[in-house]
Amino acid sequence: ETGVTQSPTHLIKTRGQQVTLRCSSQSGHNTVSWYQQALGQGPQFIFQYYREEENGRGNFPPRFSGLQFPNYSSELNVNALELDDSALYLCASSLDYASEQYFGPGTRLTVT
Amino acid sequence: KQEVTQIPAALSVPEGENLVLNCSFTDSAIYNLQWFRQDPGKGLTSLLLIQSSQREQTSGRLNASLDKSSGRSTLYIAASQPGDSATYLCAVTGSGGGADGLTFGKGTHLIIQP
Numbered sequence: 001e002t003g004v005t006q007s008p009t010h011l012i013k014t015r016g017q018q019v020t021l022r023c024s025s026q027s028g029h030n031t032v033s034w035y036q037q038a039l040g041q042g043p044q045f046i047f048q049y050y051r052e053e054e055n056g057r058g059n060f061p062p063r064f065s066g067l068q069f070p071n072y073s074s075e076l077n078v079n080a081l082e083l084d085d086s087a088l089y090l091c092a093s094s095l096d097y098a099s100e101q102y103f104g105p106g107t108r109l110t111v112t
Numbered sequence: 113k114q115e116v117t118q119i120p121a122a123l124s125v126p127e128g129e130n131l132v133l134n135c136s137f138t139d140s141a142i143y144n145l146q147w148f149r150q151d152p153g154k155g156l157t158s159l160l161l162i163q164s165s166q167r168e169q170t171s172g173r174l175n176a177s178l179d180k181s182s183g184r185s186t187l188y189i190a191a192s193q194p195g196d197s198a199t200y201l202c203a204v205t206g207s208g209g210g211a212d213g214l215t216f217g218k219g220t221h222l223i224i225q226p
Contacts, residue, residue: 006155033213042116042201043156045213056211090155097211098143103156 003027004093004104012110018079021107025072025093032074033101034066037088049074050097078109086111114139116204118217126225127194133187133220135202140183143205146214147176147187150199159200160187164207192224 003026013019025032031050035043045058049068063079072093078085088108092101115138125131135145144163148156160169160176162185168177173190185202199221203214 004155035213040218042203042216042218043214045215048211048213050211056213058213088153092156092214098205100144100146100158100161101214102158103148105155106153108153 004091004102006089006091006104006107008107009105010108010110012112013081015081015083015111017081018077019081019109021076021078021089021091021109023074023076023091023093023104025074025091026102027072029072029093029095029102031094031097031099032068033092033094034074034076035090035092036060036085037090037106039087043090046076048097055097081111083111085109114142114204114206114215116202116215116217118200118202118220120220121218122221122223124223124225125192127192129192130188130190131192131222133189133200133202133222135185135187135217137183137185137204137215139206140180141207142180143207145176145178145185145202145204147174147185148201148203150201150219152199156201194224194226197222197224 005024033048034046037043048056068074088106092103147159162178175188199219201219203216
C-alpha cells in the first residue's frame, strides 16, 4: 500500500459532460502528479502541482485542469469529455518534484 | 523529446528462470529512473529507483542497472515465480528534476508459467 487513494474507482460519463476525479496523497507529500493511461500504453503525464501551484504540464489541452489543497488532497477536472478521454487516470504523490513517486490505484473513466 | 522503449513487449517463461527486461531512453540527461510493476487494471507499484549518479539498485530478487551514457537500463529478476506475472514499466525523470513528470515506456507484459 502506497498510502495514496483515489476516488471514484470507476466512472461512466457521456461525451460533452464534465468530470472531477479525486486523489489523497501521502501525508507530507507536497507534490502530486496526474497521468492518463490508455489501454495497452504507458501512462502519459498530464500535469504536476507543487505546494498548490501547477509547476509542470504535459501535452494536454486546457480542458484538463487541476487543484491541489493544503490537506494533501487534489482534483483533476476534465471538461467537454471526448470518447478518447476514456482511460485509467492515475495520481502520484512525492515529497518534492524530483523524488520517488508513489501511485494510487487509479480511476477508470469510460466516456460513451 | 524524451522517448522510452521497452523490449520485449511480452515475455512468457517457466517458473524458476532468471530473466532480463530492457529499457532504453533517447535523452541521457535524466535525473533518475524508476521501475514499476502494474497488475491488470491496477495502479503502479514502485520497485526500484536509480538516481542518475548510481549504477544499480537491488531489492530482494530484483536488480536494476543503469547506463546513463548509453541510455539503457535493465531489470533482472532472479528465480521467477508465478506471482511475478504483471506488466513492468520503466520511467525516467528529466534532468529538470521532475516538473515534466515521468516519461514511461509501454511496458513488458510478463507471464511466469507454473
